[in-house]
Amino acid sequence: MSLPQVGHLDPYFLELMEDIKSLLRYSFQTTNDFTIPVSGTGSAAMEACVCNLIEPGDVFLVGCNGYFGYRLVEMGKRYGAVTQAMVKPWGEVFSYEEVKAAVEKHKPAVLALIHAETSTGACQPFEGIGELCRKHNCLLIADCVTSISGVPLFLDKWGIDAAYAGTQKALSCPPGVAPLSFNKRAMQKLMSRKTAVANWYLDMRMIAAYLTEGGGGARSYHHTAPISMCYALREALEIVREEGLESRWRRHQQVAEGFWKELEAMGLELLVDHKHRLPTLTTIKVPAGVDPKQVTSYILSKYQIEIGNGLGELAGKCFRVGLMGVNARSDIVLTILAALRDALEQQGYQLKPKQKMRAAL
Amino acid sequence: MSLPQVGHLDPYFLELMEDIKSLLRYSFQTTNDFTIPVSGTGSAAMEACVCNLIEPGDVFLVGCNGYFGYRLVEMGKRYGAVTQAMVKPWGEVFSYEEVKAAVEKHKPAVLALIHAETSTGACQPFEGIGELCRKHNCLLIADCVTSISGVPLFLDKWGIDAAYAGTQKALSCPPGVAPLSFNKRAMQKLMSRKTAVANWYLDMRMIAAYLTEGGGGARSYHHTAPISMCYALREALEIVREEGLESRWRRHQQVAEGFWKELEAMGLELLVDHKHRLPTLTTIKVPAGVDPKQVTSYILSKYQIEIGNGLGELAGKCFRVGLMGVNARSDIVLTILAALRDALEQQGYQLKPKQKMRAAL
Numbered sequence: 001m002s003l004p005q006v007g008h009l010d011p012y013f014l015e016l017m018e019d020i021k022s023l024l025r026y027s028f029q030t031t032n033d034f035t036i037p038v039s040g041t042g043s044a045a046m047e048a049c050v051c052n053l054i055e056p057g058d059v060f061l062v063g064c065n066g067y068f069g070y071r072l073v074e075m076g077k078r079y080g081a082v083t084q085a086m087v088k089p090w091g092e093v094f095s096y097e098e099v100k101a102a103v104e105k106h107k108p109a110v111l112a113l114i115h116a117e118t119s120t121g122a123c124q125p126f127e128g129i130g131e132l133c134r135k136h137n138c139l140l141i142a143d144c145v146t147s148i149s150g151v152p153l154f155l156d157k158w159g160i161d162a163a164y165a166g167t168q169k170a171l172s173c174p175p176g177v178a179p180l181s182f183n184k185r186a187m188q189k190l191m192s193r194k195t196a197v198a199n200w201y202l203d204m205r206m207i208a209a210y211l212t213e214g215g216g217g218a219r220s221y222h223h224t225a226p227i228s229m230c231y232a233l234r235e236a237l238e239i240v241r242e243e244g245l246e247s248r249w250r251r252h253q254q255v256a257e258g259f260w261k262e263l264e265a266m267g268l269e270l271l272v273d274h275k276h277r278l279p280t281l282t283t284i285k286v287p288a289g290v291d292p293k294q295v296t297s298y299i300l301s302k303y304q305i306e307i308g309n310g311l312g313e314l315a316g317k318c319f320r321v322g323l324m325g326v327n328a329r330s331d332i333v334l335t336i337l338a339a340l341r342d343a344l345e346q347q348g349y350q351l352k353p354k355q356k357m358r359a360a361l
Numbered sequence: 362m363s364l365p366q367v368g369h370l371d372p373y374f375l376e377l378m379e380d381i382k383s384l385l386r387y388s389f390q391t392t393n394d395f396t397i398p399v400s401g402t403g404s405a406a407m408e409a410c411v412c413n414l415i416e417p418g419d420v421f422l423v424g425c426n427g428y429f430g431y432r433l434v435e436m437g438k439r440y441g442a443v444t445q446a447m448v449k450p451w452g453e454v455f456s457y458e459e460v461k462a463a464v465e466k467h468k469p470a471v472l473a474l475i476h477a478e479t480s481t482g483a484c485q486p487f488e489g490i491g492e493l494c495r496k497h498n499c500l501l502i503a504d505c506v507t508s509i510s511g512v513p514l515f516l517d518k519w520g521i522d523a524a525y526a527g528t529q530k531a532l533s534c535p536p537g538v539a540p541l542s543f544n545k546r547a548m549q550k551l552m553s554r555k556t557a558v559a560n561w562y563l564d565m566r567m568i569a570a571y572l573t574e575g576g577g578g579a580r581s582y583h584h585t586a587p588i589s590m591c592y593a594l595r596e597a598l599e600i601v602r603e604e605g606l607e608s609r610w611r612r613h614q615q616v617a618e619g620f621w622k623e624l625e626a627m628g629l630e631l632l633v634d635h636k637h638r639l640p641t642l643t644t645i646k647v648p649a650g651v652d653p654k655q656v657t658s659y660i661l662s663k664y665q666i667e668i669g670n671g672l673g674e675l676a677g678k679c680f681r682v683g684l685m686g687v688n689a690r691s692d693i694v695l696t697i698l699a700a701l702r703d704a705l706e707q708q709g710y711q712l713k714p715k716q717k718m719r720a721a722l
Contacts, residue, residue, distance in 0.1 A: 001362040001363065001589060002362065002363055005529070005535055006667070007667045007669075008536075010661070010667060011661075039401055039402055039405070039537075040400055040401045040405065040562060040587075041400055041584055041585045041586070041587060042584070042585060043561070043562050043583075043584035043585070044400070044401065044562045044584070047560075047561050047562045050561075071561075074561065075561045077557075078557055078558075078559050078560070078561055079559070166585070168366070168585060168588075174366055174587070174588055174589040175369075175585045175586070175587050175588060176400075176537050176587030176588075176589060176590050196438075196439055197439075198439050198440070198559050198560075199408075199439070199559075199560055200404070200408050200411075200432075200435065200436045200439055201401060201404050201405045201408045201563075202562075221672065222404075223402055223403070223404035223405070224402045224403060224404070224527070224529060224536045225402070225536070226401075226402060226535070226536050226537030226587070226590065227529075227535055227536060227537075228362060228535040228537060228589070228590070228593070229537050229587065229589070229590070232589070300371070300372075306367070306368045306371060308368075311582065
């Protein structure tokens with residue numbers, strides 16, 4: 001990010017953009033031509049999916065099993081969708097049968113599922129859902145904010161038509177741009193819209209004209225891109241490519257498994273079933289008698305480590321610990337465990353003798 | 362920007378945000394409480410003004426004397442405004458009488474004027490317009506993208522109700538966040554809207570809840586802010602504060618005056634009348650027989666200096682030279698003059714003997 005600025009129509013920047021697009025395709029496991037960084041943070045890329053792919057009156061079915069599903073519903077309403085929330089308790093995921101029943105019932109034009117629910121730590125399986133959507137002529141949107149490069153993710157193989165992600169999670173890049181990918185089905189819907197995209201800044205028809213038209217001078221100006229953030233994203237994606245996605249996924253999984261084992265050994269309970277647990281984001285139930293905000297602020301001030309508090313329905317009930325990208329390492333796990341143990345003991349939480357012994361190892 | 366990341370709800374980041382808000386107030390010359398960085402580039406802050414302050418059916422009057430006025434009209438349409446374009450040739454500005462006549466005729470709910478037209482280099486006077494808008498119960502929006510900290514700008518004194526700016530112009534900060542300020546009249550309209558803000562990411566009611574509610578933990582999460590960009594903006598604004606606005610405005614003016622004199626001595630013609638010329642952005646008419654794109658790409662490849670080509674109506678007719686922030690210096694002017702002279706001569710443009718002599722000095 002410390003590199004000198006160039007103009008957003010400079011040939012050098014356009015080359016940089018091509019690098020980013022190509023590296024993003026790898027991280028998303030897609031060949032989608034329209035795979036780009038949105039000039040905002042993850043929520044902007046989320047809104048870009050909604051405002052470009054939904055026309056007023058479209059039925060928009062959303063899997064709501066955490067904070068971000070409900071946000072999609074809220075966005076859908078603003079863009080005139082007939083929204084249908086498919087609801088599950090926070091921390092659970094939808095089975096194929098549940099999704100199938102809801103799609104058959106509501107006949108949505110667009111279905112959105114949260115691949116990695118940052119608020120709960122649950123990982124939604126996608127097997128079969130892409131085909132289901134094709135059969136019902138429905139577009140499939142996936143929220144990959146906390147999954148990209150940290151958890152197996154296959155846009156093309158799973159038949160995901162549109163996906164968005166965050167840079168500040170497993171990609172270990174500062175927030176400020178956000179990955180987005182539309183496949184041909186999504187682009188076709190976008191290009192044949194009957195109504196204008198209500199959102200100007202996120203209008204992907206105009207962005208496509210900027211990003212894809214001929215060479216340097218011919219590209220039409222839309223908005224100034226965040227140059228430094230694009231430098232950062234290229235570097236982060238390049239680091240992913242160097243490590244390799246499979247190694248990276250394995251590293252995240254191994255590190256998280258070790259963390260979970262130790263947490264359970266400390267007598268702590270995890271919110272999400274092992275089968276659907278995200279390695280990138282672990283939700284720990286707050287033990288009885290413990291004030292979660294005191295724990296997180298103690299850890300922040302004493303150890304300079306930020307642990308998240310519960311969001312929405314889980315406010316006050318969970319800690320959220322991210323082990324993402326550069327932080328998915330066993331030395332980081334040991335530090336967090338020590339900090340958490342210290343903070344919980346400050347709150348009067350008693351480790352059992354056996355747990356204490358283990359903790360001392 | 363190379364500082365370590367912190368969370369967007371970290372107390373340190375909230376302090377940083379308070380610094381930015383206070384420094385932005387100084388650069389905008391306002392006491393508006395709601396003075397913030399938008400998490401996108403200048404166009405996002407522009408859209409934030411439109412989508413928050415316009416309700417469907419509102420008459421939206423826009424001064425169109427360049428590219429960015431027309432963009433506001435386009436945005437207004439998307440948010441359901443009844444748009445009225447007040448038109449002038451590109452490079453000219455509106456007189457008070459012209460604005461008054463248009464306001465009386467169209468009775469707009471919102472009037473927008475481009476203080477500094479980045480596409481033409483014209484600087485719109487605002488004297489009396491704030492009062493006029495108050496008299497007609499109309500909100501006044503000003504585009505300050507290319508004026509903030511480079512040209513005298515007084516939000517409060519001029520009665521501007523909402524303003525947006527860019528960071529990558531006279532503030533000399535990379536693009537990625539964008540200044541925005543709403544006064545009480547604007548906030549009142551926002552808070553008493555009958556309809557929801559159609560745009561979720563730029564919904565300033567939700568941003569206000571995040572930015573102003575109580576202390577650290579009490580603030581409600583909206584979206585992840587671009588942390589590194591906020592570091593950059595604070596530093597850029599701090600540099601403005603150190604130099605002082607008046608010195609900075611004077612520096613921009615003096616440097617531009619010197620540039621204009623030399624351009625005229627070279628026999629080149631400027632688009633905008635001296636009286637309304639922006640010191641930050643100079644538009645030079647392309648001399649007959651010269652291919653402007655060849656000139657700008659020659660200068661870019663030989664000197665690594667980016668000179669803009671004409672936008673919209675001025676495409677192929679003008680060069681646009683920015684002397685903004687760190688680049689508003691006489692040594693930069695000398696370099697640009699030399700590069701421009703070289704490039705024009707390559708194109709067969711002949712300096713007169715007297716001009717040649719001057720150029721050799």
